[in-house]
Amino acid sequence: MTSPRQLTIVGAGLAGALLATLLARRGWEVDVYERRGDPRVAGYAGGRSINLALAERGLHALRSADAADAVMDKAVMMRGRMVHFADGSQQLQRYGRDDSEVIWSVSRGDLNLTLIDAAETAGARLHFDRRLDSVDFSTRTATFLGDGPHTHVFNALVGADGAGSIVRQQIDRVAPLGERLEWLDHGYKELEIPPRVDGGFSIEPHALHIWPRGRYMCIALPNDERTFTVTLFLPNKGDPSFETVVSGEDARGLFQRDFADALPLMPDLEKDFESHPTGTLATLYLDRWTLDGRAVLVGDAAHAMVPFHGQGMNCAFEDCVSLADQLDSDPDLATAFAAFESVRRPNALAIQQMALENYLEMRERVDDADFLLQRALERSLAERHPDRFVPRYAMVTFRRIPYATALERGRIQRELLVEATRGRTSLDGIDWPWLDAEVERQLSPLTVSA
Numbered sequence: 001m002t003s004p005r006q007l008t009i010v011g012a013g014l015a016g017a018l019l020a021t022l023l024a025r026r027g028w029e030v031d032v033y034e035r036r037g038d039p040r041v042a043g044y045a046g047g048r049s050i051n052l053a054l055a056e057r058g059l060h061a062l063r064s065a066d067a068a069d070a071v072m073d074k075a076v077m078m079r080g081r082m083v084h085f086a087d088g089s090q091q092l093q094r095y096g097r098d099d100s101e102v103i104w105s106v107s108r109g110d111l112n113l114t115l116i117d118a119a120e121t122a123g124a125r126l127h128f129d130r131r132l133d134s135v136d137f138s139t140r141t142a143t144f145l146g147d148g149p150h151t152h153v154f155n156a157l158v159g160a161d162g163a164g165s166i167v168r169q170q171i172d173r174v175a176p177l178g179e180r181l182e183w184l185d186h187g188y189k190e191l192e193i194p195p196r197v198d199g200g201f202s203i204e205p206h207a208l209h210i211w212p213r214g215r216y217m218c219i220a221l222p223n224d225e226r227t228f229t230v231t232l233f234l235p236n237k238g239d240p241s242f243e244t245v246v247s248g249e250d251a252r253g254l255f256q257r258d259f260a261d262a263l264p265l266m267p268d269l270e271k272d273f274e275s276h277p278t279g280t281l282a283t284l285y286l287d288r289w290t291l292d293g294r295a296v297l298v299g300d301a302a303h304a305m306v307p308f309h310g311q312g313m314n315c316a317f318e319d320c321v322s323l324a325d326q327l328d329s330d331p332d333l334a335t336a337f338a339a340f341e342s343v344r345r346p347n348a349l350a351i352q353q354m355a356l357e358n359y360l361e362m363r364e365r366v367d368d369a370d371f372l373l374q375r376a377l378e379r380s381l382a383e384r385h386p387d388r389f390v391p392r393y394a395m396v397t398f399r400r401i402p403y404a405t406a407l408e409r410g411r412i413q414r415e416l417l418v419e420a421t422r423g424r425t426s427l428d429g430i431d432w433p434w435l436d437a438e439v440e441r442q443l444s445p446l447t448v449s450a
């Protein structure tokens with residue numbers, strides 16, 4: 001069966017705008033409906049300069065849409081985590097082997113603008129100020145609200161409308177998706193470090209700064225305009241939590257005690273803390289992502305995750321490339337959607353799990369002696385067996401092997417690291433012959449392209 005090459009995408013966010021570009025460039029007729037106004041007219045409605053870490057998976061997807069150069073023009077390189085310890089000392093923990101293995105801080109607003117431009121240039125039709133309200137799947141009619149209701153008859157609907165997806169809600173009414181939302185009992189608040197008086201960055205620009213404090217933490221990512229966006233992650237209950245840290249004055253007290261080196265860099269802490277909303281965090285699990293050939297979910301709409309691996313957007317972009325490839329190779333939409341779901345769902349589940357694990361690692365292990373010893377051994381093994389022993393972080397961040405493979409190989413590697421360092425405080429006396437043999441026995445070589 002051959003379906004017409006026509007799609008309607010709901011959401012011109014990161015995934016929606018990229019998918020529209022990829023498909024329009026391949027000759028698909030694409031309509032995109034977005035709740036917000038056109039950011040090129042009204043300014044980006046996200047408002048403040050919020051940034052994201054872009055890694056190899058996302059960058060690869062941008063390259064395949066010819067959008068990488070425009071994005072990389074304003075990206076700030078981050079070589080590693082700059083850990084700010086409680087005693088005020090700092091340490092740069094490199095992410096990769098050298099400057100070929102780094103991640104990039106990009107502005108969400110600029111990135112979204114670039115992708116919206118790319119989608120339009122490629123021939124997609126964009127409709128702003130159109131919020132999806134309801135869908136009648138029997139007549140393939142979608143109703144959008146803007147200046148009054150607008151109905152649109154679609155061939156197939158792509159839900160790229162984020163974690164609170166209305167497409168998902170509407171599919172679920174006619175064919176339950178088995179939705180499970182697991183809330184994290186932590187929230188976040190975005191704050192800012194302005195430039196120094198001379199206009200420069202006030203802390204090291206080429207790093208993702210992190211202040212790990214056990215049950216909570218702060219991070220800061222650089223912006224092209226010399227500011228940093230700081231994100232405070234705190235539990236929702238207990239002490240300290242968003243229950244006890246309520247006013248700007250409370251926030252100052254917390255920073256005074258726990259993030260003392262950051263406090264003098266944040267003149268607007270009180271105002272930012274009180275005026276910015278507290279964000280919530282959750283993982284979304286679905287049993288299905290599709291409604292036969294009529295609808296499919298991508299990105300956060302299908303698999304929202306906690307942000308602690310910096311992979312939500314990267315994963316969403318990978319979804320877009322995968323879906324565009326399936327649509328190109330299979331003329332039947334139902335088959336293409338089903339193939340997309342079966343390839344991507346296990347991988348989304350794997351990165352969701354790794355993102356949850358990374359929160360624990362970030363907030364309570366990066367300053368722990370056992371962890372640092374395991375990391376030292378990990379580096380040695382990666383050097384001894386560059387084709388077999390690739391640290392899990394690197395498999396997720398610098399490679400494009402399936403997330404599920406990274407999770408599985410990471411589990412094997414972790415067991416080896418724990419076993420080999422048990423009861424030790426240094427790498428002296430490590431049983432290298434045993435370890436090398438185990439690596440060769442348990443970890444097959446990864447191909448260069450992966």
Ligand code: FAD
Nearest residue numbers: 011013014015035053132161162299300310311312313314
């Ligand atoms: P969104 O970007 O949410 O886009 C959805 C779009 O749909 C929006 O434009 C919205 O206006 C529109 N929309 C919603 N409802 C409707 C409707 N009814 N009708 C029409 N349009 C609608 N990921 C990374 O890769 N790296 C990071 O460093 C990173 N850091 C993060 C930090 C935080 C604090 C958070 C919360 C997330 C972070 N992420 C990160 C994850 C990333 O933000 C998401 O995974 C990504 O935005 C998902 O893209 P999306 O297009 O699926 O959804």
Ligand code: E0Q
Nearest residue numbers: 053081103208219307308309310362
């Ligand atoms: C990255 C890059 C929001 C956020 C984004 C990130 C990362 C972290 C901690 C957070 C993970 C890491 N990380 O440093 O291990 O690599 O994107 Cl909190």
